[in-house]
Amino acid sequence: MDYAKLTEDLKAAQREVWLVTGEMEDGGTANLDKVFLTLPRAHEAKVLEAIRNAGLYCRAKRRWIGDGYMLTVSKGQGDVNTKAVTVFVAEMERRGYEVLAYRQMD
Known part of the structure; x- marks a missing residue:
């Protein structure tokens, strides 16, 4: 396992999250969504x-x-958190990792 590459891939996925969620309104149902x-x-x-x-x-x-x-990948509570998890999972899958979205309404 290349841990430096893992760090860089995690950072890249987080940048994608910021690009997509940066201007989003954080409405919707509060949730505890995470990346597994x-x-x-x-x-x-x-x-x-x-x-x-x-x-x-x-x-x-x-x-x-x-x-x-x-993993916690967002500081959002509702729609922002849901979108962040979705984007992060997609980016990590694209990079070859086994990753799932954990969804839980608060």
Whole structure:
């Protein structure tokens, strides 16, 4: 696993989020949507460091649909958060990562 590349890919996905959500109104239903990133056989401490170095938040590896990392990719609460997760997932998939959108209304 190339952790420097992971950091750069996370940063690139976050830039896409900012481009799309920068001017959005944050209406709609408040939600706890997150990005679930699966990285089999990756070293947890190094993944968490890459996530932090990309300016994102993840508390720790967790179990949802397998083992992975639940990422916060937006400071939005409603529509902005929903769109941010959608854009981030699409960009990370485009870059070859196994990633899912976790959706939960508050």
